[in-house]
Structure formats: C-alpha cells, structure tokens
Amino acid sequence: MLITRHAAAEAVLADPRYVPPPVPQDGAEATLAWLRARVSRFSTGATHAERRRALVALLDGIDPAELRVRAGALTERRNGDWRGVPTEVLGAALGVADTAPVADAAAGYLSGESGPAADAAVAKLLATTGIPEITLLLQAHTATETLIEHALRRLTLGTDADALLRETLRHDPPLTVTRRIDTETGDEVTIDLVAANRDPDVFPDPERFDPHRAHSPHLTFGHGVRPCPGPPRARPGGGRPGGTAAVNFRDLHRPGDPFLLPNAWDYGSAALLAAHGFPAIGTTSLGVSAVHGKPDAAGATKAETIGLAKTISGLGVMVTVDIEGGFSDDPGEVSDLVATLAAIGVAGVNLEDGRPDGTLRPIELHQRIIEAAKGHGVFVNARTDTCWLKTGDTLERVRAYGHADGIFVPGLSDPAAIAEVVAATPLPVNVLYQPDGPPLARLAEAGVARVSTGSLLYRAALGAALGTALGVRGEPAPPIPTYQEIAATLR
Ligand code: HEM
CATH class of the missing domain: 1.10.630.10 (Cytochrome P450)
Structure with missing residues (x-):
C-alpha cells in the first residue's frame, strides 16, 4: 500500500x-x-x-x-x-x-x-x-x-x-x-x-517553494513512535543564538490579527498540538510545576523547564518558554539561562515581574532582567502581573518594559482595558484566553497580537481525566479545576 x-x-x-x-x-x-x-x-x-x-x-x-x-x-x-x-x-x-x-x-x-x-x-x-x-x-x-x-x-x-x-x-x-x-x-x-x-x-x-515561509510542517524527520532523534543537531541553524527562529516568531505577532499560542506541559501535549498545525507552542509553568510536584511561580523548576524545552525543541514548531521571573534576581544568571535556551533552539521566553509572595519585582530590577534576557536572538515577552496579583499600575509597568519584544498582561480581559494597554505601547500585546472572557475575535478588535492559553489546557486535561475516572464510578464530571485549586495541591 x-x-x-x-x-x-x-x-x-x-x-x-x-x-x-x-x-x-x-x-x-x-x-x-x-x-x-x-x-x-x-x-x-x-x-x-x-x-x-x-x-x-x-x-x-x-x-x-x-x-x-x-x-x-x-x-x-x-x-x-x-x-x-x-x-x-x-x-x-x-x-x-x-x-x-x-x-x-x-x-x-x-x-x-x-x-x-x-x-x-x-x-x-x-x-x-x-x-x-x-x-x-x-x-x-x-x-x-x-x-x-x-x-x-x-x-x-x-x-x-x-x-x-x-x-x-x-x-x-x-x-x-x-x-x-x-x-x-x-x-x-x-x-x-x-x-x-x-x-x-x-x-x-503545497507545491510552492517559499524560502521566506515562517512555518513548514513536514514529516521528513518521521513522526509518532520512532521519529528521528537528531533534528536539533541536523539543522545547522536550529539552535543558533541570534538566529532567525526569533525573527519568524516575531512575525507571528500581528496587532489586530492575533495568533493563538497553546501552552504545553510535557512532550505528549506539545507533540499533539504541533501535529495539529499550531505554528508555535508555549509552555505553562503551572503544568511543568504540577508534573514535578513543585510549587508554581516559586522559581523551583529551572532544570525541569530547560528539560522540557530540550524535549520539545525538535518537534518542528517554534517554542516559547515560560521562565517565570527568570529563576533568579541576578541579571547575569537570567542572561545565562536565556543563552542556554537559545542554544536549544527556543524562539521566545516569558519573563514575569510577579513574585512568589504576591508582590511585584521593583520596576528598575525587572527592567535590568529584561535587558539581560535580550541579545540572544530570543523574543522576550515582558509579563506584568499587576492584574493577576491585583497590585501596582499596569500602564506604568507596560511603558517601563518598552525595551522588551512584547508585553504580556495575564488577567486582563476587558476589551476597553486591553485597548488602553495596546495604545500605551508600540510593542505587540499578549493576553490570556479565558473561557468566560471575550472570544478571539473581540480580543483581535482590541488590538491584541498574541493570545495564550496559559494553564487552561493543562487544567482541562486534568479535569477530563478526573471526569473520566468519576464517570467509571457513575458520578458526574466536575468543572475544569481552577488555577488556585491545582496550585493549592502543590504547596
Ligand atoms: C539531516 C537530516 C535528517 C533526516 C531527514 C533524518 C530523517 C530520519 C527519519 C525519517 C527517521 C525515521 C525513519 C523511520 O523509522 O521511518 C530517522 C531515524 C533516525 N535518525 Fe535521522 N535524519 C536526519 C539526521 C539525523 C542526524 C543528524 C542524526 C544523529 C545525530 C540522526 C539519527 C537518527 C537515528 C538514530 C534514527 C533511528 C531512530 C530509531 O531507531 O528509533 N538523524 N531519521
């Protein structure tokens, strides 16, 4: 056949x-x-x-x-x-x-x-x-x-x-x-x-050879149960610091025409998403933390995060990694981490200013951390947790992080407030998709350039697993667990 x-x-x-x-x-x-x-x-x-x-x-x-x-x-x-x-x-x-x-x-x-x-x-x-x-x-x-x-x-x-x-x-x-x-x-x-x-x-x-195409899914390295384990080594530019992976990733960000970035937590979830045509995949720190039984946003999963980036970097899609606050307050250490990820072939990172104790990193320090992450050819998405942690001034932070490549404000869902952030910065703006919030089209109208799913897919997967198990016992399926519910199991 x-x-x-x-x-x-x-x-x-x-x-x-x-x-x-x-x-x-x-x-x-x-x-x-x-x-x-x-x-x-x-x-x-x-x-x-x-x-x-x-x-x-x-x-x-x-x-x-x-x-x-x-x-x-x-x-x-x-x-x-x-x-x-x-x-x-x-x-x-x-x-x-x-x-x-x-x-x-x-x-x-x-x-x-x-x-x-x-x-x-x-x-x-x-x-x-x-x-x-x-x-x-x-x-x-x-x-x-x-x-x-x-x-x-x-x-x-x-x-x-x-x-x-x-x-x-x-x-x-x-x-x-x-x-x-x-x-x-x-x-x-x-x-x-x-x-x-x-x-x-x-x-x-399909027949057009376009060397400027940002994304070319193919089966050339095999697929499924025994794919080629060599791709990151086989592609001379695959892990190039300062290379074009980040340039192509940047091109996906079109204000008013956002791309949907699904977030994976392990090889299986990333491979499944890659196989369904998402040009780029993010990681979710909650998912990575929970997989390893460690608290989220506490700087406890640096090795696990690098490990996941390595595992999924050969899937043929662009990868952007949630590195929490950079796992350090030392700009030199953050720079080294981003260099390591660049060498693996990662296209982007997210750097958040929220701290484990619920406060925000001082603006000036986060500016220096962003600066340190730059220069490796990786798209640096500066995340401010003002809405997430309900503290600080969002617009002040958005303007202060103007030297990053993108701005991410999780928890922001009111289209008027999103439009205000978009107007406050020349950078592409990223928001989190929320099932009870505005649909993609509405976020697009507000001028958003990237919509991520954050921990939603991981939580939905856990919800589905629990629902299936309860179903076997004849009990009804529960709703998708909240972030707080899963985070509470990790303390
Ligand atoms: C440069 C282009 C390359 C292409 C297009 C390629 C393609 C493939 C494909 C399609 C397979 C799976 C074959 C199958 O089972 O149907 C495979 C397997 C394999 N490739 Fe590659 N490969 C490349 C480079 C490399 C490099 C550089 C290495 C090692 C450094 C490597 C190591 C392997 C190994 C060890 C397997 C066998 C995997 C297994 O037994 O499960 N390949 N390759």
Whole structure:
C-alpha cells in the first residue's frame, strides 16, 4: 500500500502495529549485515526501545550549538569545502577520531546493499568505537550531506538559511520514502514523504517553494513512535543564538490579527498540538510545576523547564518558554539561562515581574532582567502581573518594559482595558484566553497580537481525566479545576 496523505502517514507512523521491515539476522561478524541486525533503526519492541534509549542518551550529551560552531570553523579552515564536515564534527563529539570509513559504511546502511568496502569500513569503525556511536554516525551521515546538497541548490543571495532548510526539508528531503510492515496483515506500507509533505490539506499552496515561509510542517524527520532523534543537531541553524527562529516568531505577532499560542506541559501535549498545525507552542509553568510536584511561580523548576524545552525543541514548531521571573534576581544568571535556551533552539521566553509572595519585582530590577534576557536572538515577552496579583499600575509597568519584544498582561480581559494597554505601547500585546472572557475575535478588535492559553489546557486535561475516572464510578464530571485549586495541591 502506498500512502501519500499527511494525516494517513502520521497515523501509520504513530501506530505501533506498523514496524520497520525486518532485516536479516545472520550476517558474519563485524560486517554491515551484522551491524544492521544490531541497530535501533531496524529493530522493534523492547529491543528497539532499549537501543533507542542508548542513542538518545548519547545525543543528550552533545550540545547542538557547539556542533554548529565547530562545523562552521572546520568548513572555514577548509575554504568552504563542507563535505564530511558534519560527520567529522559529530564523530569528535562522540569520541570517534577517525570518521573516514563512515561514508563507505553508510552507503548501504539503509538499503542493506553490502560489499567488501562497506564490510571493511564497519570492521574499522568497530575497532575504535561502539555500536551506538556508529549507529548515530551512519544515520546522520547521508541524511545530513544530502540535505546540505539539496539546500545549496536553492540558495540565493539574501535567503534566510533556516527558512531555506525548512522548505528544503519539506520539498526535497534526503529520505523520500519510509516503509513499514503491518504486523496484523503482513502487508508492506510505503509512505511517500514528499507527497505527504505537499498535502493540500495541510498547505493552501503545497507545491510552492517559499524560502521566506515562517512555518513548514513536514514529516521528513518521521513522526509518532520512532521519529528521528537528531533534528536539533541536523539543522545547522536550529539552535543558533541570534538566529532567525526569533525573527519568524516575531512575525507571528500581528496587532489586530492575533495568533493563538497553546501552552504545553510535557512532550505528549506539545507533540499533539504541533501535529495539529499550531505554528508555535508555549509552555505553562503551572503544568511543568504540577508534573514535578513543585510549587508554581516559586522559581523551583529551572532544570525541569530547560528539560522540557530540550524535549520539545525538535518537534518542528517554534517554542516559547515560560521562565517565570527568570529563576533568579541576578541579571547575569537570567542572561545565562536565556543563552542556554537559545542554544536549544527556543524562539521566545516569558519573563514575569510577579513574585512568589504576591508582590511585584521593583520596576528598575525587572527592567535590568529584561535587558539581560535580550541579545540572544530570543523574543522576550515582558509579563506584568499587576492584574493577576491585583497590585501596582499596569500602564506604568507596560511603558517601563518598552525595551522588551512584547508585553504580556495575564488577567486582563476587558476589551476597553486591553485597548488602553495596546495604545500605551508600540510593542505587540499578549493576553490570556479565558473561557468566560471575550472570544478571539473581540480580543483581535482590541488590538491584541498574541493570545495564550496559559494553564487552561493543562487544567482541562486534568479535569477530563478526573471526569473520566468519576464517570467509571457513575458520578458526574466536575468543572475544569481552577488555577488556585491545582496550585493549592502543590504547596
Ligand atoms: C539531516 C537530516 C535528517 C533526516 C531527514 C533524518 C530523517 C530520519 C527519519 C525519517 C527517521 C525515521 C525513519 C523511520 O523509522 O521511518 C530517522 C531515524 C533516525 N535518525 Fe535521522 N535524519 C536526519 C539526521 C539525523 C542526524 C543528524 C542524526 C544523529 C545525530 C540522526 C539519527 C537518527 C537515528 C538514530 C534514527 C533511528 C531512530 C530509531 O531507531 O528509533 N538523524 N531519521
């Protein structure tokens, strides 16, 4: 069966009933066939999970921003000759000094077409390093080289590199098909990734190659149960500090025509939202805190917040992170945090002036914190909690944070008050969607540029879970829990 539609491709890739076609298990030791029988990519079930975990652990120890810097420096030293550079740099990060045999071994890795050169290359690699390291090098090699080659064909002066790569990944991917076996029927399913990436259901103008497009959803890195774990490393600009992720994110902010930013709390919620076409996803600090059993807005979840950003940064959508007050009153520490997030590939951060004790940070200090967060190429959304905490002067704060990239006033829902804030600042204004407040169209009329859902989705998910459990006991579903109800469980 051939699959060409985006939704059908996603469904197959997300269903564990479909597995990669099995590979022969009987190759002579240290040959390519022997290796293929031992790697994550061609295995299934618990074996796959275990092998994949080992690869992801190795990748987690690698800083994508560092790979990018090293690759740039090495290409420069070689006068622009980039061939072999990504593999050499990844090899160095994995402790593999000699990556010369990788190209020969990689040539038949996916197809299984082996020969003396490939077998000798595998033996050479095995003499110096382990199967997980070799797997990563072979998986990465051909895909990365092909991607660069394809993107360079389309390169013209002034084209933004990130956008060029995104559109190249969609139209001209290194891997054009992927296969699965239906374990119930034994049928082979071929997924045409190029056709699925150009599905008119997903794009109004699917065939157009537009290197200026801010958002190009695609299945090029796979999807569902076994997607490519490499994307942040594979995209040279993916984590670039000062890069264009933030520029594209900024473009989403159109006063009077707001974009809806749903907020996720874990990988599953982010992946689900990304799969449904939201161009950007925020995080919710209440959700992150509750997942880890820690209080919200108390500066207690810095590591967890960075961890979530890392986990969801490879989903192919822009990510903006709720970093509470920056987890510190020290501008230097906040600057370091934002630099870390920029290196992960995050497009934006939210910085709030509310403090755990219900007071507001002094204006001058919050101004310095905002200043410290700037300069990393990340969109800095300055949040004032005057309405939230019912203290302080909203307009004074909005004007004082004019050096940020955007203004966020949660708790503000009266359209006239919103319009007043919009008039008080040249920056795009963000408000929180409230189920009992004005609808999106009314917020648009008030001049809003971004509408976030905050903790609503997380609370709704908890409400649905509780309602389902109570339903099994024959009891009626409760309303969505309030912020205060969930926060109270975390003290
Ligand atoms: C540059 C472009 C790349 C593309 C387009 C790409 C694409 C893919 C796709 C589509 C899959 C899933 C195949 C399937 O099961 O159907 C995959 C798997 C994989 N990729 Fe990539 N990849 C790229 C780069 C990389 C890099 C740089 C690395 C490592 C640093 C990497 C590591 C892996 C690994 C380890 C798997 C197997 C995952 C598993 O067994 O669960 N890839 N890749």
